[in-house]
Amino acid sequence: MNYGICKLSIVPLRLEDSDRSEMVSQVLYGDLFELLEVSKKWSRIRLTYDSYEGWIDNKQFVNLTKNEYDSLNQLPTKLSTNLLDIITTTTNELLPISLGSNVAVVNFLNHSFDGATNDFNFSKSTIIEIAHLYLNSPYLWGGKTPFGIDCSGFIQMVYKLNGIQLPRDANRQVTEGEALSFIEETEAGDLAFFDNEEGVITHVGIIMENNQIIHAHGKVRVDHLDHSGIFNNERQMHTHKLRVIKRIV
Numbered sequence: 001m002n003y004g005i006c007k008l009s010i011v012p013l014r015l016e017d018s019d020r021s022e023m024v025s026q027v028l029y030g031d032l033f034e035l036l037e038v039s040k041k042w043s044r045i046r047l048t049y050d051s052y053e054g055w056i057d058n059k060q061f062v063n064l065t066k067n068e069y070d071s072l073n074q075l076p077t078k079l080s081t082n083l084l085d086i087i088t089t090t091t092n093e094l095l096p097i098s099l100g101s102n103v104a105v106v107n108f109l110n111h112s113f114d115g116a117t118n119d120f121n122f123s124k125s126t127i128i129e130i131a132h133l134y135l136n137s138p139y140l141w142g143g144k145t146p147f148g149i150d151c152s153g154f155i156q157m158v159y160k161l162n163g164i165q166l167p168r169d170a171n172r173q174v175t176e177g178e179a180l181s182f183i184e185e186t187e188a189g190d191l192a193f194f195d196n197e198e199g200v201i202t203h204v205g206i207i208m209e210n211n212q213i214i215h216a217h218g219k220v221r222v223d224h225l226d227h228s229g230i231f232n233n234e235r236q237m238h239t240h241k242l243r244v245i246k247r248i249v
Helices: 066-073 124-133 151-160
Strands: 002-006 010-014 023-028 032-038 042-047 053-057 061-064 084-088 094-098 178-180 191-195 201-208 212-217 219-225 229-232 237-247
Touching (some): 002 066, 023 053, 032 061, 032 066, 124 151, 151 212, 201 237, 212 229
Antiparallel strands (some): 002 061, 010 023, 010 053, 032 042, 042 053, 178 237, 191 201, 191 237, 201 212, 212 219, 229 237
């Protein structure tokens, strides 16, 4: 088995081995992965963090030996906590990185970083604080950064920055945690999931106090949550039908 590490800020992870293929997720600076299949230009990878698979351009990562991969994978987690931060290369070039990038690997890549990192002093209130950092981020299918993010990527990154690992997609995130029966039982930081007419989970958001929810729909926004679902404050209508509420922690 061969391995790799992302050396750039935000790299698309594609459904197929083509620049025109759908972006299913993103690989952030410092992300580790296994190489499942390698061609002249593309590699199919499996991300170490959440086992998500897709295709990445071979020019956008560094190959690792198994020993290098194992050593890097054992490093204590250290994530950047500013919306945008800067890595400095050995040639004094500046590399911008996004919130939630893995800066534990900078020494291996011969880079330097002196920005803020997470301390994982978890409380449910910090989930809401981190979620607000993404407020007004534009919706982007497959996105995982403040410059474009989808609903489940938003949930995964917020929880990741709080030291809690969740799957990448909403239909798998809904299998985590404990189901709650009523909105009245919820606490800020719980997750609400929403389905379509076929009963498929298609959306997720983070419950806040006072029957509010923060979620990625057009942009990361705050709306009202009731027993029917999400009531969009701007459009004055329900936009998502509530399916289940889960407490992850």
